[in-house]
Structure formats: structure tokens, C-alpha cells
Amino acid sequence: MFFRRFLPLLFSLLALPATAAMTIEIVGGAANRIPVAILPFSMPVAPGMPRGLQNPAEVVAGDLGRSGYFKLLDTVDVTSPPAEPHELQLPAWRSRGADAVVIGQIRSLGGDRVEARFWLLDAVRQSTLAALAYTTTPEGLRTVAHRIADAVHQALLGEPGAYGGRIAYILKRNGRYELQVADADSQNAVTVTASPEPLISPAWSPDGRRLAYVSFEDKKPVVYVQNLVDGSRRAVARFRGSNSAPAWSPDGRRLAVTLSKDETSQIYLLDLMTGEATRFSRGGALDTEATFSPDGQWLYFTSDRGGSPQIYRASLATGAATRVTFEGGYNVSPALSPNGRTLAFVHRRDGRFHIAVMDLNSRQMQVLTETVYDESPSFAANGRLLLYATLVNDRGVLATVSVDGKVKQRLSQSGDLREPAWGP
Amino acid sequence: MKQLAYSVLLLAALLAGCSGTPSKEAAIEDRGIKATELEAAGGAKIVEAARVETKAATGSAPVSETANKSGEGVKTSGASTRTVSTKTTDSVQTHGVAAPGSEVKPLADGKSATVDGKNGGVAAEGKPAAQDASTLPQPDAAPSWGDLKNPENPLSKRRLLFDYDSATIRDEYRPVLEAHVKFMKAHKDAKAILQGHADERGSREYNLALGQRRAENVFKAMNLLGVSDSQMEAVSFGEEKPVAEGHDETAWQQNRRAEIVYHGE
Numbered sequence: 001m002f003f004r005r006f007l008p009l010l011f012s013l014l015a016l017p018a019t020a021a022m023t024i025e026i027v028g029g030a031a032n033r034i035p036v037a038i039l040p041f042s043m044p045v046a047p048g049m050p051r052g053l054q055n056p057a058e059v060v061a062g063d064l065g066r067s068g069y070f071k072l073l074d075t076v077d078v079t080s081p082p083a084e085p086h087e088l089q090l091p092a093w094r095s096r097g098a099d100a101v102v103i104g105q106i107r108s109l110g111g112d113r114v115e116a117r118f119w120l121l122d123a124v125r126q127s128t129l130a131a132l133a134y135t136t137t138p139e140g141l142r143t144v145a146h147r148i149a150d151a152v153h154q155a156l157l158g159e160p161g162a163y164g165g166r167i168a169y170i171l172k173r174n175g176r177y178e179l180q181v182a183d184a185d186s187q188n189a190v191t192v193t194a195s196p197e198p199l200i201s202p203a204w205s206p207d208g209r210r211l212a213y214v215s216f217e218d219k220k221p222v223v224y225v226q227n228l229v230d231g232s233r234r235a236v237a238r239f240r241g242s243n244s245a246p247a248w249s250p251d252g253r254r255l256a257v258t259l260s261k262d263e264t265s266q267i268y269l270l271d272l273m274t275g276e277a278t279r280f281s282r283g284g285a286l287d288t289e290a291t292f293s294p295d296g297q298w299l300y301f302t303s304d305r306g307g308s309p310q311i312y313r314a315s316l317a318t319g320a321a322t323r324v325t326f327e328g329g330y331n332v333s334p335a336l337s338p339n340g341r342t343l344a345f346v347h348r349r350d351g352r353f354h355i356a357v358m359d360l361n362s363r364q365m366q367v368l369t370e371t372v373y374d375e376s377p378s379f380a381a382n383g384r385l386l387l388y389a390t391l392v393n394d395r396g397v398l399a400t401v402s403v404d405g406k407v408k409q410r411l412s413q414s415g416d417l418r419e420p421a422w423g424p
Numbered sequence: 425m426k427q428l429a430y431s432v433l434l435l436a437a438l439l440a441g442c443s444g445t446p447s448k449e450a451a452i453e454d455r456g457i458k459a460t461e462l463e464a465a466g467g468a469k470i471v472e473a474a475r476v477e478t479k480a481a482t483g484s485a486p487v488s489e490t491a492n493k494s495g496e497g498v499k500t501s502g503a504s505t506r507t508v509s510t511k512t513t514d515s516v517q518t519h520g521v522a523a524p525g526s527e528v529k530p531l532a533d534g535k536s537a538t539v540d541g542k543n544g545g546v547a548a549e550g551k552p553a554a555q556d557a558s559t560l561p562q563p564d565a566a567p568s569w570g571d572l573k574n575p576e577n578p579l580s581k582r583r584l585l586f587d588y589d590s591a592t593i594r595d596e597y598r599p600v601l602e603a604h605v606k607f608m609k610a611h612k613d614a615k616a617i618l619q620g621h622a623d624e625r626g627s628r629e630y631n632l633a634l635g636q637r638r639a640e641n642v643f644k645a646m647n648l649l650g651v652s653d654s655q656m657e658a659v660s661f662g663e664e665k666p667v668a669e670g671h672d673e674t675a676w677q678q679n680r681r682a683e684i685v686y687h688g689e
Contacts, residue, residue: 198661198664198665200628200629200632200662200664201628201629216661216664219617219659220617220657220659220660220661221632221659221660221661221662240657241636241657241658241659242632242636242658242659242660244629244632244633245629245632258629258632258633260636260640260658260659260660264633264636264637264640265632265633265636265637286630286633286634286636286637287633288629288630288632288633289627289629289630302627302629302630309626309630330626332626332627332629332630333627333629333630346626346627348626353625353626373624373625375626375627375628376627376628394671418628419628
């Protein structure tokens with residue numbers, strides 16, 4: 001009865017503020033930005049085409065513009081956008097300074113299906129760099145637009161973009177904690193769990209269908225796994241003491257978690273089918289923040305076994321661990337790039353907490369940020385961008401930085417943003 | 425919903441059964457008073473449970489179904505060492521209603537032969553006790569539940585502060601720990617949650633582990649002084665529950681702490 005009476009009300013309360021927009025600010029960019037003209041897509045009014053659709057070109061331009069790699073040319077004077085390359089005056093755009101031009105069209109395929117086509121044209125060589133067509137629903141056009149931005153990024157920079165993924169993070173506002181999932185451009189935010197008690201450490205399953213996280217709703221930390229498709233969830237680690245720091249194995253069948261049930265905080269491997277937790281780390285030191293290498297061979301984790309918190313790497317086969325970080329007295333929160341070659345972590349220097357990366361072959365370390373309270377780095381799927389949390393004017397915001405440290409963005413919203421995780 | 429109602433009934437039945445047990449009624453009495461609040465608290469708990477909503481990211485499952493799933497998730501956890509009923513008592517505990525019903529049994533150790541009407545007559549929260557409270561037995565010299573809230577009594581001190589990146593208990597807290605050890609030895613039914621906390625600097629998960637170590641050191645100290653393992657649980661809130669806001673050492677020192685909290689308060 002209570003559920004029936006109160007839940008719909010609570011849901012409706014919940015759904016409203018989740019739409020509050022996040023603002024994105026670019027705080028740095030590449031030295032040489034590629035000048036690109038992204039023309040509005042041709043969207044002829046036709047039967048079967050819903051009215052009021054956002055032009056995908058706006059989404060593409062937003063993605064590429066914020067990335068810091070591109071300079072967008074003004075296109076407001078384009079009143080009748082070209083639907084095909086032959087309708088485009090490419091030399092005119094070249095003379096306006098464009099190195100490349102994006103055009104496209106949306107047309108109805110009947111029923112609920114629409115087709116999006118785009119062309120990326122080289123204005124210097126007068127040639128076609130990319131041309132692709134996507135079939136989707138009107139609601140799917142935003143997702144397609146992010147894919148087009150990825151394709152343009154790939155064609156012009158020679159490396160994949162990271163516009164199509166999703167992010168999860170915790171929003172604290174009005175004394176409540178919300179676990180939200182949004183597109184990588186922070187739009188379409190949905191609250192998937194809300195609680196009066198803290199939520200931390202969201203972690204995406206490799207298939208992007210589930211989130212593991214830590215909730216304090218039981219007045220102690222408990223690890224939950226939530227299915228994002230149907231919203232169901234279960235407590236997967238609620239042992240005596242504290243349960244925290246979930247990380248997925250690459251096959252999605254196990255979680256590495258930190259438990260204190262036997263000794264002080266130690267790492268365990270939790271089989272999600274059987275619920276069985278097998279102890280992985282041993283010894284009286286504090287071990288936590290485990291993360292799997294993408295090949296599933298190693299666990300990287302934080303330990304204070306050497307007297308200060310440092311990052312270690314242990315073989316999953318043998319358990320043998322070696323120390324990875326040596327510079328400074330505080331290196332925590334390891335995150336691995338998708339190719340497993342770069343380690344990102346939080347590095348303390350002069351009492352300030354920065355995001356740093358290390359090339360795991362050369363062991364060269366580079367500090368990427370100047371902010372003071374940086375936390376929880378995670379890589380985008382393209383391995384070129386890091387998402388992290390920091391404090392600006394005493395408020396929690398999310399930020400991204402390219403792995404070369406050159407391009408930076410900030411995402412803020414009313415309330416405190418924290419604990420971001422970049423997902424598939 | 426059904427399960428919640430069942431659990432509330434189960435708990436009420438347990439409590440009713442316990443108040444019929446003649447031994448150690450002092451503690452039972454505390455719960456007896458609170459048992460009258462159970463109905464209301466049970467309702468509050470349901471609302472509270474409803475506040476921890478779970479929602480589909482895509483698609484929209486019917487609300488009642490989602491709620492059920494949320495409940496099942498807690499219950500059917502394969503990895504959980506706890507059962508449905510302990511989960512329920514946990515919920516009750518968070519509302520300060522009562523200690524777990526199963527914890528009442530160890531009380532029947534016959535130690536509470538002496539009757540102390542005065543102590544027995546005051547519930548932990550200073551509310552007037554039910555009438556039969558004055559007749560309940562209470563250990564003569566032992567600290568009472570009421571002492572936990574008495575600012576004159578060392579038992580009212582619950583907070584231990586720690587140095588930066590340290591979990592070592594300072595000497596100044598020995599009298600506080602000894603008072604709580606004495607209390608817990610006298611009240612074998614008392615269950616303490618030892619909560620560790622950290623300041624805001626650095627990784628939330630590392631701070632959770634640091635807070636855990638602080639709580640565990642309090643656990644070990646009290647264990648060495650004779651409190652049984654089963655009466656205590658060490659947990660951590662990391663940096664999530666600061667008592668002092670602000671980003672300076674004054675606030676940080678207040679937040680690096682361990683707290684002794686009793687079930688049923």
C-alpha cells in the first residue's frame with residue numbers, strides 16, 4: 001500500500017530535477033584546432049517525420065566544439081542546407097577557412113524509422129573523407145549524431161572519438177544522493193537510484209547494462225549491482241564490516257571488492273553467479289581500489305603495505321604483487337586505459353591532489369591537472385580522455401582532460417557532482 | 425510490502441515473547457517501550473524504504489514491480505551473510521526502535537538478580553518508562569542504558585579523534601573505552617557499532633579503508649579488555665559523514681574520528 005501510494009509520487013518528484021541541464025565549459029584546448037563547418041542537416045518536412053526534431057548537426061557541432069580539437073565555422077547563414085554533396089559549394093567554404101565540411105540529411109523510411117546520412121568532405125582536396133548512413137528511430141537520432149561526431153573525429157584526427165559513451169556519477173543535492181546515468185555530453189541524465197544516505201564508487205559492467213556501486217542505506221557500506229535495463233538490483237556484498245570498491249572483471253562474471261569481514265580492508269574476488277567471495281590479498285596492510293587489467297591477467301590496487309598508499313600490480317594467477325608507483329607519498333585510485341598501456345591515478349604533491357598518468361612500459365609519470373582536490377579518474381573508451389571529479393569554488397564538478405593534458409572541460413550542475421565513471 | 429509487514433509482525437512477536445521472559449527485563453523494558461512505537465516506526469520504515477527508489481534507466485518498469493525488485497534485491501543476495509530477518513532488524517535499528525530480537529536471548533544469564541527500580545525506570549532516551557519498568561531487575565553497580573546519555577557519565581563520550589593518516593588510539597581515550605567496556609560487559613545484550621570516519625582529503629575509497637582501520641582499532645582495544653566479538657561490529661563511513669564542514673585542519677581534525685553507537689539508541 002505504501003509503495004503504491006508513495007512511490008509514484010516520489011518517482012515524479014525524482015524525474016523532474018534529473019532534467020536540469022548540466023553546463024559544460026572548455027578550460028583548455030589543442031594548440032592547432034582544425035577549422036570545420038558543420039552545416040545543418042537537410043530535414044524536409046514529410047509524412048512520418050515528427051515535427052520539432054533537433055537537428056543532429058547541433059549535437060555533432062556541440063560534441064566537436066567542446067572537444068577542444070576543432071574550430072567551428074559560423075553556419076547561421078545556411079538557410080537551405082544541402083542534402084547531397086553536389087548541392088554544396090565546397091570552394092566557397094574553403095575560402096571561408098574550412099578545412100573540412102560536414103553535411104547530412106534525415107529522411108523518413110516509413111513507420112517509426114528514419115535514415116540519417118552524412119558526408120565529411122575535404123575542402124582542401126575537394127574529396128570525400130567519409131560517408132555513412134544510419135537507420136534509427138527519431139528518438140535514436142541523438143545517439144546517431146554522437147556516432148557521426150566519432151566518425152568525423154576519427155577521419156580528421158586518425159584516432160577514435162569518445163562522444164558516444166555514457167557516464168555515471170553521483171549528484172548530491174538537498175541532502176540527498178542520486179546515482180545518475182547520462183550521455184557523454186551530459187545530456188539525457190536519468191536518476192537510477194536515489195537515497196538519503198551516501199552513494200559512492202559506481203562501476204560499469206563491461207557490457208554497459210549493469211552498474212555496481214556502494215550504498216550506505218544500511219548504515220554501513222554495502223555493494224549493490226543494479227540492472228539498468230529493468231531497474232532491479234541486489235546487494236552482492238553485505239558481509240560483516242565494510243563492503244566497498246567494486247570493479248568488474250573483463251568478462252563481467254566477477255567483481256573485485258574490498259571487504260573487512262576477516263581482517264582489515266582486503267581485496268576479494270566475488271563470483272556473481274554463486275555469491276562466493278574468495279580472498280585475494282593477504283597481510284595486515286590496507287588493500288583497496290582494485291581494478292582489472294583489460295586482458296584479465298592483473299589486478300591493480302592501492303595498498304599501504306610499504307608505509308604510504310601506493311599502487312601495486314598483482315598477477316591474478318599467482319597473486320604475486322609488485323609496486324608500480326614510487327614518486328611521492330600518496331598515489332591512489334588506479335584506472336587503466338582500454339589498451340592496458342596507460343595507468344591513471346590520483347597523485348599528491350605539496351598537499352594537492354592531481355590526476356596523473358603513467359606509461360606502463362617506460363614508467364614515465366606525467367601530472368595532467370592543476371586543480372587541488374582531484375578524485376576518481378576513469379578513461380573514455382577511446383583511451384584519449386580522462387573523466388574525474390574535482391572541487392571548484394567549494395563545489396564538486398566533473399572534468400575531463402586529454403591524456404596529453406592539453407584539452408580540458410568542466411561539467412557542472414546545481415549540487416555537488418562526484419564519483420564519475422565513464423562507461424561503454 | 426508483504427515481507428515488510430511480515431517482518432514487522434515477526435519482530436513484534438519476538439518482542440512480545442521476550443517481555444514474557446522473566447530475566448533481564450530492564451533491557452527488555454527499554455525495548456518494550458519502543459515496541460509501542462514499532463507500529464509507527466514500521467510505517468516510517470516503509471516510507472524510508474520507499475525513499476531509496478530504484479528506477480530503470482531505459483524503459484519504465486511498473487513502479488510496484490520496481491519496488492518489489494528493490495526489496496528482493498536486498499533479500500535474495502547470494503553473497504549476503506545476513507538473512508531477511510536481520511535485514512529487518514537492521515532497518516528497525518536505524519530508527520532507534522529496538523535491538524534485534526535474537527539478541528534478547530543472551531540476557532537470560534541470571535546476572536540481573538538485583539532490582540534497581542530507579543535505573544530501570546528510565547528509558548535510554550529519557551522517556552518515562554512503562555509502569556512495570558520500576559519492578560524490573562537491573563544490575564546494581566553496573567552502568568545503565570540511561571548513563572549513555574548522561575553528560576556527567578564517561579559513557580556519554582562516544583567520539584575518539586585521530587591524527588592525520590593514523591589509526592592509533594590516543595592515550596586520552598582510555599577512560600572512555602574502559603567505561604564502554606564496563607557497560608558492555610554488564611549488558612551482554614548491548615551491541616555496539618564502531619563507526620570509523622576520515623577527513624575529506626584524497627580518495628573516497630582509500631578514506632573508507634582508513635576509517636575502517638580506525639574502527640577496527642577501537643574494536644581490538646575493547647576486545648582485549650573483554651568485550652566479546654559478537655557484541656561489536658566495526659564499519660566505516662569514510663569521508664561521507666563529516667561532523668564539521670569546511671576545508672581546513674580544524675574541520676579535518678573533527679572528522680578523523682571513530683564513534684561508538686549502540687543498537688537501539
